Amino acid sequence: MSLNTQAEQELLARAEKRIEALERLARSVETVRLRTLAQTNERIETLEQKARDLADFVETIRNQTRVQSETEIEALGQKARDLAVFVESVRKETRLGERQEQIYPGSGQASVEA
Secondary structure: OOOOOHHHHHHHHHHHHHHHHHHHHHHHHHHHHHHHHHHHHHHHHHHHHHHHHHHHHHHHHHHHHHHHHHHHHHHHHHHHHHHHHHHHHHHHHHHHHHHHHHHOOOOOOOOOOO
16 A cells, blocks of 8 residues: 555655654743743752842841840959949948947937937
8 A cells, every 4th residue: 555645645645744743842832841840940059149148148147246244244244343343342341440440439420319
């Protein structure tokens, strides 16, 4: 049997058109796939950059908080030292006043008579 019959030629022409249509569809699908892949890569890169920026921000805030906390702790330590010095001086004054009272009774406070 030869391919010269009209029906066979029509069948062959339809098959070639289908093959061409499928090839165009395959190229279109590949183009869309590549475009989607590129967009996905761009989104991933954008998210990676945002993650790096956030990590840098968090590290900066952590350092600022640490420095601020250290400064506040140092200030509280200085206040505690100042308070200790004050308490020691009051204690010494109190002891001195007690000694003077022992040595010179009635010299610490004036008595008020009614």
